[in-house]
Amino acid sequence: MVQMLRLQFVRVSLLASKSSTTLPLNLTPISTQLPRTTRLRSQMASYSTSSHSSKLLFRQLFEKESSTYTYLLADVSHPIKPAVLIDPVDRTVDRDLSLIHELGLKLIYAMNTHVHADHVTGTGLIKSKVPDVKSVISKASGATADLYVEPGDKVSFGDLFLEVRATPGHTLGCVTYVTGDASDQPQPRMAFTGDALLIRGCGRTDFQGGSSEQLYKSVHSQIFTLPKDTFIYPAHDYKGFTVSTVEEEMKYNPRLTKNEETFKNIMANLNLSYPKMIDVAVPANLVCGIQSKAI
Numbered sequence: 001m002v003q004m005l006r007l008q009f010v011r012v013s014l015l016a017s018k019s020s021t022t023l024p025l026n027l028t029p030i031s032t033q034l035p036r037t038t039r040l041r042s043q044m045a046s047y048s049t050s051s052h053s054s055k056l057l058f059r060q061l062f063e064k065e066s067s068t069y070t071y072l073l074a075d076v077s078h079p080i081k082p083a084v085l086i087d088p089v090d091r092t093v094d095r096d097l098s099l100i101h102e103l104g105l106k107l108i109y110a111m112n113t114h115v116h117a118d119h120v121t122g123t124g125l126i127k128s129k130v131p132d133v134k135s136v137i138s139k140a141s142g143a144t145a146d147l148y149v150e151p152g153d154k155v156s157f158g159d160l161f162l163e164v165r166a167t168p169g170h171t172l173g174c175v176t177y178v179t180g181d182a183s184d185q186p187q188p189r190m191a192f193t194g195d196a197l198l199i200r201g202c203g204r205t206d207f208q209g210g211s212s213e214q215l216y217k218s219v220h221s222q223i224f225t226l227p228k229d230t231f232i233y234p235a236h237d238y239k240g241f242t243v244s245t246v247e248e249e250m251k252y253n254p255r256l257t258k259n260e261e262t263f264k265n266i267m268a269n270l271n272l273s274y275p276k277m278i279d280v281a282v283p284a285n286l287v288c289g290i291q292s293k294a295i
């Protein structure tokens, strides 16, 4: 079943990449489609930065106990306004779903950048409240989900898409989702880096298959090679930052501007205590956030 869904998912993505006029989303029954609207109302309570394209609705949402960012992206030029959530948190699912409802969006994917160790993903809860939603995570994560992504896959929502880049190092299965590289996609591009690259920092590498050597290579080969003006949107910030760019992090990141040996030394000496929720969060997130049964 999971295999079947994966095939459907890739086929949908391929369709979307061939033509910007194709409406690639075939996971939604016609009966649920809404009238086309092209204008957005001004929005309420959510973190937000400027609009990146006339099609894209983008919101940066914050969960304060784990300092996690969840990202909402939608194609508002599409009749059903298909939306995705990246790294939802269980505690803020109701807030996120009511925002989605209020904006008239149709949530199709709840995606994770990796198996989080500090909070329980909202994915399972979202699926229990909105059964059409498909959970998405990398195949390399080892977690259960409806759809597994691999490097190079495209995750389409309406005419927009996210490209999947493998960025292991914080965990084995970490991926970065990057908005598409095409003239009809948001400009500048946006990279949702999870815990691989944080603003002026990076994810720790001391558990869940972490490796400082791998993280250094991932960031330099998969993120720092993106256009300099690409926005960096991480899964966490502990200092109040909201967004950065590839250029800024290449210049000012106190860890990743160093050579690999120095970086490995820095990472080996972080002396961070384990996340408080690690023993609950990791097992739960391996099954989509639902702890009692595998999906």
Ligand SMILES: N[C@@H](CCC(=O)N[C@@H](CSS)C(=O)NCC(=O)O)C(=O)O
Pocket: 066, 116, 117, 118, 195, 201, 202, 203, 204, 205, 236, 270, 272, 273, 274, 275, 276, 277
């Ligand atoms: N104190 C928090 C955990 C903080 C932490 O370890 N954050 C992780 C990302 S979540 S696993 C991290 O990689 N931090 C890097 C850094 O340099 O801070 C808690 O108890 O939950």
